[in-house]
Amino acid sequence: MTMTQIFPKAVRSLEGAGRITASVLMAMLVVITFVDVVGLQFGHPIAFAFEFTKVCVGAMFYVGLPLVTLRREHICVDLVPISPGSKLGIGVTAAVDLLSAGLIALVAKQLWAQAQTLEMFNTVMMFTRWPIAPMVRVMAVLAALTAMICLVQGLSRVFPTRHPRSTGGNT
Amino acid sequence: MIVLIGFICLFALLLIRVPIGFALGLVGATGFGWIVGLSPALKSIGTVASDTVMSYDFAVIPMFILMGNLIARSGISDDLYAASQTWFGGMRRGLAIATIASCGGFSAVCGSSLATAATMARVAVPPMRSYQYSDAVAAGSVAAGGTLGILIPPSIALVLYGIMTESDIGALFAAGVLPGLLGIVLYMAAISVWVRFNPSIGPAAQRASFADKLASLQGIIGILLLFTLVMGGLYLGLFTPTEAAGIGSAGALVIALARGRMNVRKLLDTLYDSARTSVALLTILIGAILFANFMNVARLPQDLGAWVMDMNLSPMMVISMIVLIYVVLGCFLESISMMLLTVPIFYPIVASLGFDLVWFGIVVIVVIEISMITPPVGMNIFVLRSVLPDIPTATIFRGVLPFIAADVIRAALLIAFPIIALWLPNLMH
Amino acid sequence: QEVTIRYSEWLPPTYFINERVLYPYFEEIEKVTEGRVVVEVSAGPLGPPPRNYQMAMDGIADMTWGVHGFTPGTFPLSEMVELPFHSTDAASNSVAYWRVFKDILEPANMHPGVHTLAVHTQPPGQMFNSVRPIKDPKDFVGLKIRSTNSSVASALENLGATPIGIPVTEMREALEKGIVDGVSLSNDAIYNFRVSEFVKYEMAIPGGLYNASMFLVMNLATWNKISPEDQAAISAISGEALARKMGEVWQAEHDASVPKSIADGIAISVPDGALLDFIHGALDPFEDAWLAKAKAAGIDGAQALEAYRAASVSDKP
Ligand code: NA
């Protein structure tokens, strides 16, 4: 049982919004670079294109992180065959999910702390002068969401029956 | 000792299928905390998790991934496959050889091995699979061919090496050309030998007439134009390698639109697919950097350097020892982190023995190329896993074995005959 | 040994500041504390260069050397020494900077959360280009110049040039291929970053187009682990003495590279007359902007500037 089966509607609309955001950010990467290079030929480059690029990549990563986690698209080493349906398989996967949840929750907490440090120092980007703290704060929130996804995935493996039934029930 | 425990824990976590980035990050941060203290370790998680994804050096990866995806979705890859089949397909192993050649060509415009592998995985693997090449050959040739990205100039890794060792970056770029070509030849040889022993893995197609061969080129005019745009723009100085990725993506989109293969829905899918792949790779990079910081404070590089010096070896033995250390470390460390950690330790040793630092730079790059395809942490393998999730890791590792052998031969040749690297730069002066 | 200090290395070991200032200083620390305090240099950087200050504050490294300007907005008071026209000699500037730092800037909380071993400056930064000598205000127009940071970018913009932000790793290639026409650097840096062969003209503004502010700081907890006697011994070789040494070595590196530039065919022009008036008109407003920042930070900027400039001149060898 996965997240998508537990909260189908909410998850689907959130996922759709996330996908579009990540796609738009990806497109912006290309548009910025393209306009910059073409502009340069005519003497009007986007002066600090590379800083926009950095912001886009950072945002795309943290918008994409919950989605990739939700669909279990992180890269793993699958050298040892563990049957996913077996008791061992379920136990190991649940343990990995819960471990991941704890780890990402910690990352979220530390990102928040980092945002506070950056805010205290008023750190801004070199050329655009955009403050960095709010960006890192958004990263922290999205990391926290990712941790919750891992937690629910892990719990739904340990207690498969305690959650509402998958399809049709809550539409 | 703590380093050994770290490696064992990493292995254990990877075996129970903890995502690679999480495993590297967990062991890295824990080891760092053990040595430096809990509070700094926690703080470093926050800084690394935000700094890494806001780094311009890594911004090139998503754009090149997107360019590869657009090329693949435009249907050009089908035409490329058709053309390659007509030109090389008559030979056994022909498409695999064409793959290596395209990887080499792409490396001449792209400074990153990850991006080269990501792009070529999209372009070259589907045609090979549709032509009944074994997954091992298809994935192996792209994973290995992709490593050429940091050897054939331009190269992000060579720029970093040049800055770290105060070597002439122009000379380093020149020095990378012949070893890169040698790499292409040896990879092709590896495929030939492999197919000789096991013909079924890379079947031959019908031989095509010369007229057919010319006609087949029509279908790849788009990709030829794109390559000309990207390469020409780079060499004429219209843009930097990073900007080339953006231009290449825009060009690939134009081609896809021109061929009528793109609509809004498909474009969104392609964009999201590229974002997804980038997220998976950047997650591993964050973990890899935390792990490298652990190795750094554990003083592993210095200990290894001291150990090499203590053994009182002949200069040649020292070089061989260093190469061996790189191969072993390369199993665990991400390539750029490994360079930043080890080069400052080893290059003074190497220089004091009277070796040429430009040559050593090329040796380092060649062994780092090996690290990208060796288990358990082989970034190019992960790129393939992420672009082609249905090919199992074990198959890819099996597929890269012959190429690792070719790499070892290349490293040996380069050490025995430094002139391979130094001939071109010497010519310049 | 009682305290080991982990220094996060981020430049090549052969970089002249490492070889001629920092490493000897680390040995000196060991010597004056009779081996009780040892500095251990890391194999590679523990974080990106803009994180250097924060790494020392957080204890990720115990000691770091870095550039204030890498984190714009964070150290507005440090921008005092970045202003154009007032670089005299890196040693005098650095000593003056250290004194003003101790008297005025540090009490205004410019360096929270760390123990400061030194602050210092470098020789003046200038504008180099490969297209034409700057003889007239209109010569700036259309030149694409890679700028070191945002202050330099706005300076170049005020002069009429087009500032371009390109990462340092791509700087050489951008120059080689003509993506940019020039760079803003100091004379020594065009050699240390290996771009000398791609520039032909230097506009050497008297007192510099810009300067940079740098720090050497230590984690507070680590500093407090050191006994008071050893702290005193380290302080004696740090602060003003270290700032002077930094400035002297850097100025010597700069002075040695000027004749080298001339021998390499780089034409150095010193603006005067109407051109210099134009440059002053374009860049003098930066001083008022800094005075406002100083006021916001609660100090009398004019007084600090005066003290800095007086000491920079009186101490000049
Ligand atoms: Na390349």
Ligand code: NA
């Ligand atoms: Na590896």
